[in-house]
Amino acid sequence: MNLTEMVQRRRKRRQQVDRLLHVLFVVAVAVAVLVLGILLYDVIRDGASRVSWAFITSHASRFAAKTGILAALVGSFYVILLTALLALPLGVATAVYLDYFAPQNWFTRVLQTNIANLAGVPSIVYGLFGLAFFVRYLALDRSIISAALTMALLILPVVIVNTQEAMRAVPPSLAHGAYALGASKWQVIATVILPAAMGGILTGAILALSRALGETAPLITVGAWVFISYLPARLTDGFTVLPIQIWYWSAMPQEAFQEAAAAAILVLLVVLLSINSVAILLRNRYQKKAEW
Numbered sequence: 001m002n003l004t005e006m007v008q009r010r011r012k013r014r015q016q017v018d019r020l021l022h023v024l025f026v027v028a029v030a031v032a033v034l035v036l037g038i039l040l041y042d043v044i045r046d047g048a049s050r051v052s053w054a055f056i057t058s059h060a061s062r063f064a065a066k067t068g069i070l071a072a073l074v075g076s077f078y079v080i081l082l083t084a085l086l087a088l089p090l091g092v093a094t095a096v097y098l099d100y101f102a103p104q105n106w107f108t109r110v111l112q113t114n115i116a117n118l119a120g121v122p123s124i125v126y127g128l129f130g131l132a133f134f135v136r137y138l139a140l141d142r143s144i145i146s147a148a149l150t151m152a153l154l155i156l157p158v159v160i161v162n163t164q165e166a167m168r169a170v171p172p173s174l175a176h177g178a179y180a181l182g183a184s185k186w187q188v189i190a191t192v193i194l195p196a197a198m199g200g201i202l203t204g205a206i207l208a209l210s211r212a213l214g215e216t217a218p219l220i221t222v223g224a225w226v227f228i229s230y231l232p233a234r235l236t237d238g239f240t241v242l243p244i245q246i247w248y249w250s251a252m253p254q255e256a257f258q259e260a261a262a263a264a265i266l267v268l269l270v271v272l273l274s275i276n277s278v279a280i281l282l283r284n285r286y287q288k289k290a291e292w
Contacts, residue, residue: 047262059229064256069264071228072245080213082148088205091159119157126154127221142223145235150218155208162204166197199286206279216243242268
């Protein structure tokens with residue numbers, strides 16, 4: 001066998017492997033879309049008839065026909081808003097410090113590795129930490145502030161890593177040009193790096209908040225109520241959120257509560273899709289401004 005035949009044989013083998021992998025990937029995507037479609041159809045079939053303005057503006061009730069999601073919806077809004085106020089500024093500031101001000105030594109490398117590892121820690125671990133530290137040690141009780149602090153810790157590593165990647169994607173020539181004009185390091189970061197990376201930072205932050213909005217395990221651990229019939233007025237008040245309410249209704253044996261759970265799932269999906277749509281719009285807006 002000469003060299004030409006060996007090359008052609010290897011090329012043919014690679015083409016066959018490529019076609020096989022392409023077919024496998026298409027099948028995997030088709031199966032995933034099919035399963036998602038079946039689940040979505042099942043939820044819409046069971047819950048579409050229950051979605052109404054009265055359902056959204058009513059408090060939870062032990063009577064399935066009268067129950068609603070007002071307290072859970074407002075609780076989700078409060079928890080996510082406070083989580084964003086706590087996690088996003090701290091996460092961006094930490095990423096800026098690690099990339100531009102922290103000394104490049106073994107401690108910084110260990111810290112960076114631990115932050116990346118924390119992004120993959122199961123959410124229940126954060127819930128247990130929140131229960132031990134915020135609820136019991138700091139005596140914040142089963143409150144909105146305890147939940148927000150726990151969820152902020154949950155998404156903080158994701159925000160830090162995403163911000164670092166967004167800043168590193170900015171061409172170094174932009175920073176070099178600013179330095180050449182006499183700008184200080186902080187001026188370069190504030191007026192060149194962060195504005196150029198803002199699309200990626202905001203997109204990652206909103207997606208992290210979307211994850212926090214759908215979490216259940218940490219909030220159950222820190223003491224979210226499964227039944228509440230009032231709106232929280234202070235950060236130290238008790239609360240519930242949509243995932244907790246869905247979980248509670250799903251465990252009820254009555255079919256009417258199962259339908260209420262499906263309706264709440266539809267509302268949660270609308271909220272999540274709206275948040276993700278905002279992320280896409282922000283990304284497209286800032287990408288259009290980028291001229292590199």
